[in-house]
Amino acid sequence: MGQSADPGMARETRLLHAFVDLADTLVDDYDIVDVLHQLVESCVDLFDATAAGLLLSDQRGGLELLASSSEQSRLLELFQLQADEGPCLDCFRTGEPVSAPDIGAESTRWPRFSAQAVDQGFLAVHAVPLRLRGQTIGALNLFATRLGPMHPQDLRVARALADTATIGILQERAIHRGEVLTEQLQAALNNRITIEQAKGVLAHAGDLDMSEAFQLLRQYGRANSTRLSEIAHRVVTGTLAPGVVINHSPVRAD
Amino acid sequence: MGEPLDAQAAVAALRRSLVAALGDGAGGADAVARVCQACVQALPVDGAAISVIDGAGNRELLHASDEIIRRVESVQFTLGEGPCVDTFRARRPVLVPDLAGATAWPVFAAEMAGQPIGAIFAFPIQHGAIGIGAMDLYRRAPGWLTDDELATALGIVDLAAMALLGTQVAGGQIDAWLAPLPRHRREVHQATGMLIAEFGIPAEQALARLRLYAFSTGTLIEDVAHALTQRRLHPAELDT
Numbered sequence: 001m002g003q004s005a006d007p008g009m010a011r012e013t014r015l016l017h018a019f020v021d022l023a024d025t026l027v028d029d030y031d032i033v034d035v036l037h038q039l040v041e042s043c044v045d046l047f048d049a050t051a052a053g054l055l056l057s058d059q060r061g062g063l064e065l066l067a068s069s070s071e072q073s074r075l076l077e078l079f080q081l082q083a084d085e086g087p088c089l090d091c092f093r094t095g096e097p098v099s100a101p102d103i104g105a106e107s108t109r110w111p112r113f114s115a116q117a118v119d120q121g122f123l124a125v126h127a128v129p130l131r132l133r134g135q136t137i138g139a140l141n142l143f144a145t146r147l148g149p150m151h152p153q154d155l156r157v158a159r160a161l162a163d164t165a166t167i168g169i170l171q172e173r174a175i176h177r178g179e180v181l182t183e184q185l186q187a188a189l190n191n192r193i194t195i196e197q198a199k200g201v202l203a204h205a206g207d208l209d210m211s212e213a214f215q216l217l218r219q220y221g222r223a224n225s226t227r228l229s230e231i232a233h234r235v236v237t238g239t240l241a242p243g244v245v246i247n248h249s250p251v252r253a254d
Numbered sequence: 255m256g257e258p259l260d261a262q263a264a265v266a267a268l269r270r271s272l273v274a275a276l277g278d279g280a281g282g283a284d285a286v287a288r289v290c291q292a293c294v295q296a297l298p299v300d301g302a303a304i305s306v307i308d309g310a311g312n313r314e315l316l317h318a319s320d321e322i323i324r325r326v327e328s329v330q331f332t333l334g335e336g337p338c339v340d341t342f343r344a345r346r347p348v349l350v351p352d353l354a355g356a357t358a359w360p361v362f363a364a365e366m367a368g369q370p371i372g373a374i375f376a377f378p379i380q381h382g383a384i385g386i387g388a389m390d391l392y393r394r395a396p397g398w399l400t401d402d403e404l405a406t407a408l409g410i411v412d413l414a415a416m417a418l419l420g421t422q423v424a425g426g427q428i429d430a431w432l433a434p435l436p437r438h439r440r441e442v443h444q445a446t447g448m449l450i451a452e453f454g455i456p457a458e459q460a461l462a463r464l465r466l467y468a469f470s471t472g473t474l475i476e477d478v479a480h481a482l483t484q485r486r487l488h489p490a491e492l493d494t
């Protein structure tokens with residue numbers, strides 16, 4: 001592997017950071033929504049992807065968007081559309097990665113999805129399963145503005161990140177029990193709602209946009225070693241004043 | 255995933271039944287009884303109960319389908335321990351497919367010894383940070399639910415949450431209230447938060463106000479939420 005030291009090293013460092021960041025979210029009392037956000041952010045950073053999202057099974061026959069690299073509403077719609085059709089749904093159903101190196105050529109397979117994706121300037125899309133022991137619980141979705149397949153090495157890294165996140169979701173107690181999966185997934189789905197409600201509180205109280213509000217919640221939770229969803233719950237129920245979170249100056253523990 | 259059709263049919267039937275019950279002005283008690291009945295009919299469980307719990311932990315049993323689940327509820331809330339107590343506190347389902355093998359609640363287990371209870375499935379009734387209560391199911395034989403049964407149970411819990419939130423809503427609007435929230439719900443949740451910040455009201459009232467405004471202006475709730483989150487509509491406009 002006679003690679004020139006610089007780009008290879010940079011790549012390796014970024015990769016290492018991605019796994020360390022993900023592992024950091026898995027210590028002690030971690031929050032699934034936080035773990036998944038870390039995962040999508042790492043993916044945008046590591047791969048040639050301009051947007052990343054993560055859908056989880058809602059166990060009612062649907063897929064629900066749990067994390068995304070951007071709050072842009074048309075992009076959110078594109079992720080969520082895949083509960084009905086698209087690479088994430090196919091990936092979730094088969095448990096295998098699904099790749100469309102040219103979205104424009106997929107108008108037969110996914111008519112609505114491909115039209116909307118092309119309309120937003122995306123050229124290629126990839127979906128990687130969140131899978132453990134034969135059970136698929138969701139899919140990681142990567143969009144690129146460059147035609148072509150995902151590099152095999154990137155695909156392996158994406159799968160490793162997805163596997164790490166999956167183990168994170170299931171490891172809190174014995175990972176082989178179906179009821180634990182349900183407890184975890186359902187808690188995460190409800191926490192997602194609470195976090196959105198809390199973002200609304202902070203956004204209005206502090207005149208912030210939604211992604212700023214999310215970052216404040218996350219920073220405050222980390223600085224106080226408290227789960228993101230617990231901070232969100234306190235904000236929504238009024239036991240933590242929005243001003244305290246908004247005016248809190250984050251101490252980055254890097 | 256199992257076959258979602260059966261689950262969807264069972265949940266759709268309950269939804270129609272709840273619209274009829276709440277639309278008649280019969281009130282929440284009848285609706286809650288129908289929810290419990292639907293559980294026993296559509297799921298391999300022998301009994302179901304629903305309790306509402308307030309922020310201070312005060313609990314009121316709204317319905318119990320038989321004496322065994324009634325006793326499960328009363329023992330747990332007297333002792334302050336058990337799967338149904340935990341499900342509300344932890345805001346997540348607590349699912350016990352084999353109660354005899356569970357070690358988390360020793361006093362509760364001792365009290366329940368001799369009762370014909372193999373499994374307990376406890377689900378929080380909630381909507382984000384809005385904690386409403388718990389739905390508790392038991393069955394005589396131990397064992398886990400199939401994917402399809404689980405989907406049915408979750409669909410029923412969703413309806414129970416909206417029905418209990420909806421009993422505060424004026425009649426004639428219950429059909430729209432019990433309709434599943436639109437797929438792009440994110441902005442509805444965010445708008446709920448904005449109203450909390452504007453008026454200093456609890457989340458359930460903020461959500462009710464949002465829906466009421468949508469009904470009274472003939473607008474879809476997601477459009478109202480979109481206008482709020484895009485700052486094209488100020489929350490103060492929703493003052494009542």
